[in-house]
Amino acid sequence: MFIHPILSLHIPLFLSIYIQTYHLLPLRKQTFLFSFHSRERGNMLAIFQKAFAHPLEELRSPTAVDESRAPKRPEEIMKGFHSLHPDNSFSANFGGGAALASCSDARPASFHHRRLFCSFDEIYCMYVGVLDNLSSLIRDYGLCKSTNDAQLVIEAYRTFRDRGPYPADQVVKDLAGTFAFVLYDNKAGTIFAALSSDGGVPLFWGLAADGSVVISDEVLVIKGSCGKSYAPFPPGCMFHSEGGLRSFEHPMNKIKAMPRVDSEGIMCGANFGVDKYTRINSMPRVGSSTDWTVWDESCL
Structure with a gap:
């Protein structure tokens, strides 16, 4: 299998089992995407270089730790991920300093959660969860009936990226259900990730040794990769x-x-939450020509 935008792709033979379907689906007229589906349990891992990811420095632990628990470099993290799952993992490495990886195991997954890896127009999305209003969103976006959750997320991202009529927060808020996703736009070199308000899917993020952002739905992967420089991804964000x-x-x-202080009393990466007493000065009107992909950095 060859996927043009990816410079290197590691996909072992297990995909004949792990990928229950591999097919081309029409998203809009004369456009296509590929989709990997699985209902097995597993892990997803994303690593993005500091230069374009612009990570939050509050994730970095101010406490010095011994070398065995120090953050690792991105190549060590990816190598360790494949070492943990030598027969059932795959990864895609991009020239711009991004890497995505996933695996499955033999334990049954929750019937209600789908694990998906999809790509369209050089936009790659790893997704876990289920959208309760998928059918209505498919109609709203004018997509084919066989569109899955991750494909819908890609289309939602394209909507606000290309200056759709709604701001990014409204586009994500329209997704009803339990979900977590990490999306990488290879053309634009941008990252987009979100976690549903109920926090029903675990999602964690942290910093590698070189400051790269590491995101995973498995806390042990994050701990082993980022040491103490990690935190839960905030629900509803x-x-x-x-x-x-x-x-x-x-x-x-x-x-x-x-x-944030862990069970050992060591200062770790910060938890993030909504400040109910501090508001953003202003937001552009819905339907204006504002580019919603560039949010006001003063809000952080």
Whole structure:
């Protein structure tokens, strides 16, 4: 299998089992995408270089730790991920300093959660969860009936990226259900990630040794990769590499970083939450010509 925008792709033979379907689906006229589906349990891992990810420095632990628990470099993290899952993992490495990886295991997954990896127009999305209003969103976006959750997320991202009629927070807020996703736009070199308000899917993020952003739905992967420089991804929030962290539930409120101490009493990366007492000065009108992919950095 050859996927043009990816410079290197690691996909073992297990995909004949892990990928229950591999097919081309029409998203719009004369456009196509590929889709990997799985209902097995597994892990997803994303690594993005500091230069374009613009990570939040509050994630970095101020406490010095011994070398065995220090953050690792991106290549070590990816190598370790494949070492943990030698027969059932795959990864895609991009020339711009991004890498995506996923695996499955033999344990049954929740019937209600789907694990998807999709790509369209050089936009790559790793997704876990289920959208309760998928059918209605498919009609709203004018997509084919066989569109899955991750494909819908890609189309929603394209809507606000290309200056659609709604701001980014409204686009994500329209997604009803339990979900977590990490999306990478290879053309624009941007990252977009979000976690549903109920926090029903675990999602964590942290910093590698070189400052790269590491995102995973498995806390042990994050701990082994980032040492103490990690934190849970805040529910009801979205992260964009150009605009930072925002709440899509409370878009008019700023996000506040709060120090986090683990069970060992060591200061770790901060927890993030909505500051109910501090509001953003203003937001552009819905339907204006404002580019919603660049959010006001003063809100952080």
